Amino acid sequence: MIKSYLLLAWKVLLRRKFFTFISLFGISFTLVVLMLATSLLDHVFAGYPPETKHASTVNIAYAMLKGEHSRRNGFAGFALLDKYARGLPNVEMMTVVSMPSGAYSYLNGQRIKSFMKRTDGNFWRILDFQFIEGGPFSETDVKDHRMVAVINQSTRQRFFGGQPARGKSLEVDGQRFTVVGVVPDVPILRLVPFGDIWVPHTTAKSDSYTKDLVGDFMGVLLLKDPSKIALTRDEFWSRLKTVPMPDPMFTSIESTPETLFDTIGRMFIGDGTGVGTGYGDKLKLALAIAAALFMLLPAVNLINLNTSRILERASEIGVRKAFGASSWTLVGQFIVENLVLTLVGAAVGFVLAGWLLGLLNGSGLIEYADLRLNYRIFFWGALLAVGFGLLSGVYPAWRMSRLHPVQALKGTAR
Amino acid sequence: MIRHIFKLIWNRKRTNVLMVLEIFVSFIVLFAVVGLGVYTLDNWRRPIGFSYDRVWDVSIDMKQVNDDDFTQEQAETVRQVMLVFREFPEIEQTAGTMLAPYEFGSSSSSYRWHSRMIEFGVTEVTDGFGDLLGLKIVEGRWFGPEDRGQRYSPVVINRAMREDLFGSGPAIGQTIDPDQEPGQAPQRSGSGAAARDPGEPAQDKPRRIVGVIEAYREDGEFDGTRNYVIYRKDLDVFDAADRRNRPPRNMLIKVRAGATAELQERLIKRLQAAAPAWSFEVTPLADMRSSAIEFAFVPLVGVGLVAAFLMLMVALGLLGVLWQSVTQRTREIGLRRAKGAARVNVRRQILGEIAVMTTLALIAGVLVAIQFPLLDIIYFVEPHVYAISLAISVTAIYLLTLACGWYPSRMATRVEPAEALRYE
Numbered sequence: 001m002i003k004s005y006l007l008l009a010w011k012v013l014l015r016r017k018f019f020t021f022i023s024l025f026g027i028s029f030t031l032v033v034l035m036l037a038t039s040l041l042d043h044v045f046a047g048y049p050p051e052t053k054h055a056s057t058v059n060i061a062y063a064m065l066k067g068e069h070s071r072r073n074g075f076a077g078f079a080l081l082d083k084y085a086r087g088l089p090n091v092e093m094m095t096v097v098s099m100p101s102g103a104y105s106y107l108n109g110q111r112i113k114s115f116m117k118r119t120d121g122n123f124w125r126i127l128d129f130q131f132i133e134g135g136p137f138s139e140t141d142v143k144d145h146r147m148v149a150v151i152n153q154s155t156r157q158r159f160f161g162g163q164p165a166r167g168k169s170l171e172v173d174g175q176r177f178t179v180v181g182v183v184p185d186v187p188i189l190r191l192v193p194f195g196d197i198w199v200p201h202t203t204a205k206s207d208s209y210t211k212d213l214v215g216d217f218m219g220v221l222l223l224k225d226p227s228k229i230a231l232t233r234d235e236f237w238s239r240l241k242t243v244p245m246p247d248p249m250f251t252s253i254e255s256t257p258e259t260l261f262d263t264i265g266r267m268f269i270g271d272g273t274g275v276g277t278g279y280g281d282k283l284k285l286a287l288a289i290a291a292a293l294f295m296l297l298p299a300v301n302l303i304n305l306n307t308s309r310i311l312e313r314a315s316e317i318g319v320r321k322a323f324g325a326s327s328w329t330l331v332g333q334f335i336v337e338n339l340v341l342t343l344v345g346a347a348v349g350f351v352l353a354g355w356l357l358g359l360l361n362g363s364g365l366i367e368y369a370d371l372r373l374n375y376r377i378f379f380w381g382a383l384l385a386v387g388f389g390l391l392s393g394v395y396p397a398w399r400m401s402r403l404h405p406v407q408a409l410k411g412t413a414r
Numbered sequence: 415m416i417r418h419i420f421k422l423i424w425n426r427k428r429t430n431v432l433m434v435l436e437i438f439v440s441f442i443v444l445f446a447v448v449g450l451g452v453y454t455l456d457n458w459r460r461p462i463g464f465s466y467d468r469v470w471d472v473s474i475d476m477k478q479v480n481d482d483d484f485t486q487e488q489a490e491t492v493r494q495v496m497l498v499f500r501e502f503p504e505i506e507q508t509a510g511t512m513l514a515p516y517e518f519g520s521s522s523s524s525y526r527w528h529s530r531m532i533e534f535g536v537t538e539v540t541d542g543f544g545d546l547l548g549l550k551i552v553e554g555r556w557f558g559p560e561d562r563g564q565r566y567s568p569v570v571i572n573r574a575m576r577e578d579l580f581g582s583g584p585a586i587g588q589t590i591d592p593d594q595e596p597g598q599a600p601q602r603s604g605s606g607a608a609a610r611d612p613g614e615p616a617q618d619k620p621r622r623i624v625g626v627i628e629a630y631r632e633d634g635e636f637d638g639t640r641n642y643v644i645y646r647k648d649l650d651v652f653d654a655a656d657r658r659n660r661p662p663r664n665m666l667i668k669v670r671a672g673a674t675a676e677l678q679e680r681l682i683k684r685l686q687a688a689a690p691a692w693s694f695e696v697t698p699l700a701d702m703r704s705s706a707i708e709f710a711f712v713p714l715v716g717v718g719l720v721a722a723f724l725m726l727m728v729a730l731g732l733l734g735v736l737w738q739s740v741t742q743r744t745r746e747i748g749l750r751r752a753k754g755a756a757r758v759n760v761r762r763q764i765l766g767e768i769a770v771m772t773t774l775a776l777i778a779g780v781l782v783a784i785q786f787p788l789l790d791i792i793y794f795v796e797p798h799v800y801a802i803s804l805a806i807s808v809t810a811i812y813l814l815t816l817a818c819g820w821y822p823s824r825m826a827t828r829v830e831p832a833e834a835l836r837y838e
Binding site (some may be wrong): 018019022025026029030033101102103104106109110111173174204205206208209296297298300301302303304305307308309311312365399 | 428429432433435436439440443475477478674675676678679682683686690691692693694695696712720723724726727728730731732733734735738739742
């Protein structure tokens with residue numbers, strides 16, 4: 001049955017080429033945009049190296065000091081993580097990393113901007129960097145305030161012309177560091193690992209950061225059992241109740257371990273009122289609504305086109321009905337036809353999306369972007385295409401199935 | 415004629431309601447995108463009020479998270495930093511400011527004043543700021559040493575705010591303090607990096623307007639802020655309770671023509687020696703401007719491209735539907751021609767139907783679109799931006815639908831009555 005539907009669908013596609021082109025244009029354009037968006041999301045959230053353990057890591061990224069009249073929120077402060085997040089239950093290892101901050105160097109009269117990240121020795125154990133040369137700095141380097149740095153490939157290119165850099169030194173933001181290792185570039189969209197230069201946090205010019213409860217650090221926790229995150233969270237929350245307030249205008253501090261998805265959800269749709277959880281789910285909902293809204297106009301367009309083409313096939317429908325085909329059979333047939341059309345459109349869209357991603361990578365708009373198509377995006381693209389096919393196929397199919405056989409055969413149906 | 419067209423549309427209502435829906439949705443999409451574009455262009459053509467030529471921004475990272483607390487030591491170091499600039503003959507002028515032009519992040523304040531809500535952007539600057547950026551005074555005066563130790567806190571506002579608050583009445587000497595309601599703290603709000611109105615809570619001195627400037631749009635060409643207030647910062651007076659006097663986070667310097675990155679490097683080395691615990695970043699405002707423009711333009715171009723493709727898709731779709739409908743109505747058209755209707759009449763009928771359907775969709779669309787200004791949802795957009803965007807979108811949709819109807823209507827005129835009547 002399905003086989004004859006597919007054959008029929010193919011014949012219909014080839015029959016009126018201009019109309020097929022119009023439909024395919026709309027479908028593939030819609031899916032290209034959605035696949036580009038999916039690929040960006042995939043880039044941010046999926047576990048590409050070095051984030052190979054992303055499935056069992058959670059972050060303490062957000063902190064908020066609350067008082068009756070005042071609030072201060074931002075990323076977690078170093079003191080909060082160092083004093084209260086160490087040794088939590090169900091946690092194998094924790095690293096403390098700063099947000100990347102712009103740092104400047106001058107080389108031969110040119111200014112070079114790098115993103116610098118301050119962190120500790122565990123960072124290199126939780127994240128799985130493939131070193132091009134040298135290796136990471138250790139916890140001892142961090143304790144001893146050693147001026148050492150790991151740099152990425154592009155930084156090596158900028159400072160040393162791509163020559164081996166291990167043991168050489170570079171001056172950044174008025175401080176001189178010795179390079180101990182070189183790693184591949186990490187795209188800027190990857191919140192946790194991204195940086196150009198990584199140095200021990202103890203090399204900061206002033207140690208005032210060690211007293212901050214709210215600051216510009218985040219803790220990355222490698223869990224023993226990711227399903228038991230509640231264990232970790234509850235202990236952390238109860239420890240937060242014991243934190244002495246830095247200022248009488250505040251009465252409590254809130255912070256929580258959460259997944260990267262939750263953290264990003266909070267950045268985009270957090271209401272800033274506190275530590276509420278579940279922002280990841282809200283983000284998913286927001287993304288689904290955005291995708292549906294975006295598909296609305298293309299779907300109406302395709303419905304319109306499909307509906308107006310029903311009469312073209314009136315005699316075919318009339319014959320089938322006269323020979324006893326039920327309305328449901330016809331609905332099924334038409335939906336299958338529309339799905340074939342959308343899937344062909346999706347295939348075209350997939351090729352176009354790959355080409356556009358290449359352009360985007362080359363444009364340098366997103367630093368070190370390495371946007372690629374993969375089976376996940378293919379899966380999501382196919383899912384979106386099926387959704388779109390159903391959205392745009394059901395109404396015309398229903399209209400078609402309701403044609404009266406006699407009128408359809410006469411060609412006077414409306 | 416019109417009644418006849420309505421009847422024809424009604425007879426094919428199921429198909430036509432879909433077309434009207436499609437035109438309606440297209441209009442909403444187009445209106446949103448055109449509105450964004452018009453808003454941006456409208457901002458672009460307004461004067462920015464300052465000159466960024468040869469001005470560099472020296473941003474100071476004091477290695478602390480919030481800038482509400484500050485110490486005498488910090489204030490002293492800032493004074494040292496100011497002195498460093500004098501050592502360089504290439505530097506002509508210097509000024510301190512909380513926020514630099516074209517810097518990401520802004521500071522704003524809103525509260526009840528004379529029983530109405532007012533909202534404005536704010537920054538705090540030292541006395542050299544006005545001259546350095548070439549701000550144009552249109553009324554009163556800029557800050558000066560005579561403001562020190564007064565019982566008022568001097569402010570300079572922009573012309574838009576002056577007209578908004580005082581109309582044609584006098585502005586100089588007026589105050590802009592929040593209404594005092596017993597037991598209620600003044601409302602405040604803020605966003606961005608260094609975002610809080612420094613007026614509170616040590617709000618004892620009245621804020622008195624001493625001058626009005628033509629404009630100062632801190633984010634430059636894309637800045638949508640209408641009302642703006644500048645507070646005076648006096649680095650020679652230290653008062654830990656007066657947050658308006660906190661050390662500035664940015665220094666602006668005007669350099670002689672021909673200064674290069676080499677000067678940046680020397681300057682940073684020298685600053686680093688004066689304040690070893692801090693970090694400095696020197697960027698020409700022209701560079702900050704180009705990255706701000708890129709940052710604003712890239713999403714705009716992306717949205718514009720997607721919208722253009724959507725419209726192309728809609729146009730092709732409508733063309734297809736109309737073509738189909740003309741093919742299906744061959745007999746009807748043939749009958750009209752046989753009864754003596756001229757080609758031009760047939761064509762007028764087809765185009766008339768499209769025009770009527772577009773009008774129906776646009777009436778619904780405009781009704782939805784005007785809810786935004788009526789409900790004051792996007793309060794910062796001025797009425798003329800709406801009006802222009804509406805006019806452009808309505809015209810564009812009419813042109814689009816009529817263009818799509820052009821070829822099918824020509825096709826309709828080619829129908830030969832004799833042939834059409836036996837067409838099955």
